[in-house]
Amino acid sequence: MPSIVPLLQKTYEHSPEMQRLASEQKKQILFHLADQLEHQSEMVLKANERDLQNMSPDNPKRDRLLLNKERIANLATSLREVANLEDPTRKLLSETVLDNGLKVQKISVPLGVVGIIYEARPNVTIDVAALCIRSGNACVLRGGTDAEHSNIALVKLIHEVLEEYSLSTDLVQLLPVDRAFVMELLQANKYVDIIIPRGSQGLIDFVRTNSKVPTIETGAGVCHTYVHGSADLEKAAKVVVNAKVSRPSVCNSLDTIVVDESVAAEFLPKIVDGMAEYGVGIYADEPSKAILDAAQYEYSHAAKEDSFGQEYLSFRCSVKTVKDYDEAVAHIRKYSSRHSEAIMAENQEVCEQFLAEIDAAAVYANASTRFTDGGVFGLGAEIGISTQKLHARGPFALEKLTTEKWIVRGEGQTR
Numbered sequence: 001m002p003s004i005v006p007l008l009q010k011t012y013e014h015s016p017e018m019q020r021l022a023s024e025q026k027k028q029i030l031f032h033l034a035d036q037l038e039h040q041s042e043m044v045l046k047a048n049e050r051d052l053q054n055m056s057p058d059n060p061k062r063d064r065l066l067l068n069k070e071r072i073a074n075l076a077t078s079l080r081e082v083a084n085l086e087d088p089t090r091k092l093l094s095e096t097v098l099d100n101g102l103k104v105q106k107i108s109v110p111l112g113v114v115g116i117i118y119e120a121r122p123n124v125t126i127d128v129a130a131l132c133i134r135s136g137n138a139c140v141l142r143g144g145t146d147a148e149h150s151n152i153a154l155v156k157l158i159h160e161v162l163e164e165y166s167l168s169t170d171l172v173q174l175l176p177v178d179r180a181f182v183m184e185l186l187q188a189n190k191y192v193d194i195i196i197p198r199g200s201q202g203l204i205d206f207v208r209t210n211s212k213v214p215t216i217e218t219g220a221g222v223c224h225t226y227v228h229g230s231a232d233l234e235k236a237a238k239v240v241v242n243a244k245v246s247r248p249s250v251c252n253s254l255d256t257i258v259v260d261e262s263v264a265a266e267f268l269p270k271i272v273d274g275m276a277e278y279g280v281g282i283y284a285d286e287p288s289k290a291i292l293d294a295a296q297y298e299y300s301h302a303a304k305e306d307s308f309g310q311e312y313l314s315f316r317c318s319v320k321t322v323k324d325y326d327e328a329v330a331h332i333r334k335y336s337s338r339h340s341e342a343i344m345a346e347n348q349e350v351c352e353q354f355l356a357e358i359d360a361a362a363v364y365a366n367a368s369t370r371f372t373d374g375g376v377f378g379l380g381a382e383i384g385i386s387t388q389k390l391h392a393r394g395p396f397a398l399e400k401l402t403t404e405k406w407i408v409r410g411e412g413q414t415r
Helices: 003-018 022-040 041-054 070-085 122-134 145-165 179-186 201-210 233-245 261-276 284-295 327-333 350-357
Strands: 093-096 103-110 113-118 138-142 173-174 194-198 223-227 254-260 281-284 298-300 316-322 340-344 360-363 382-385 392-398 402-409
Touching: 003 103, 003 113, 003 138, 003 145, 003 173, 003 298, 022 041, 022 070, 022 122, 022 145, 041 070, 041 145, 070 122, 103 138, 113 122, 113 179, 122 138, 122 145, 122 173, 138 179, 145 173, 179 201, 194 201, 223 233, 233 254, 233 261, 233 340, 254 261, 254 327, 261 316, 281 284, 281 327, 284 316, 316 327, 327 350, 340 350
Parallel strands: 113 138, 113 194, 138 173, 223 254, 223 340, 254 316, 281 298, 281 316, 340 360
Antiparallel strands: 093 103, 103 402, 382 392
16 A cells, blocks of 8 residues: 555544534443453454564563453453443533624534554553543554554454444554555544654653644653652561562553662661562662662672653663652652652651652652553543653543534524
């Protein structure tokens, strides 16, 4: 195919079909898709296995690429949860009657055609389709080569369900994986209303730089957990280890531990066993490396400047010791990607100050950053975690796939 423009044009032309659907119809489509996903899970898993065979077992993307029966079941559950969410469209946001008799209303409407560029995340295919269907949007999906077979299988399922409801399969369009077409998608502002990149910082930067289509950044997660001098160190150790090892390949996992020097010697040995179980490489500044070495932690390394501000997405993290709260906040402000940041402290005044001052989409007191997730926050599913401030911030989910429209009814008034 010399161009993807005809595909984008078809999606744009058919998008009103989705907008005309009643809320109950959209719900039933998602319920049926959830059933079909479970019934045809073996077909999806076989396709996913083909993708896994082409990826090295050591690749940190592998966990994101992997589908299994549990994850298929979770995707089906997510579909049903999205179906049961309130329809975000056709809501009356404001209403007034002007002195001249004009009736003016503001209502919520779908964005139109949502484009998403993503990497080795086949779950995104289902999540995006579900959120777009529930919100009355069409979507164009450009997945990566790593998940090509998985995405084809999942979109085949979606198309079968759309056809059963007499809807065009162009409403959920899977684009070719050839990178030559990415720029064409980014320039297609005539047919695509918004682009959402989900992946590495390099992908996000490329989209932001080159897109003529309005873009929502689902940014990289450089996540810190600050262990304050007042922290319950047993609790802090449990949270820090969980934030790193529970699923290191995702954007809400811990990248840097910031710890007050007054408690570093007592705190760091408490994480040694939990981190060592997973062979976590810790890139420690000079004071913290001395403590880890004394605790005989075999996976410690001397930190360099680029050890901080890095999204590791693997069993690696860094440690920075600080003299006090102000130095901790300064370090976080310097290196944060404004995704998720946490403090461990028993001093409630310090906790509230941290929650108020730290500029991030999600800020935690005495909890793991691993909770930053659309499903966990009760949103059913998400397209990604937005780290920007306009239109959407945090989990980019159903409610943010709408915009506003002004409806004006008159009886021949002129100005």
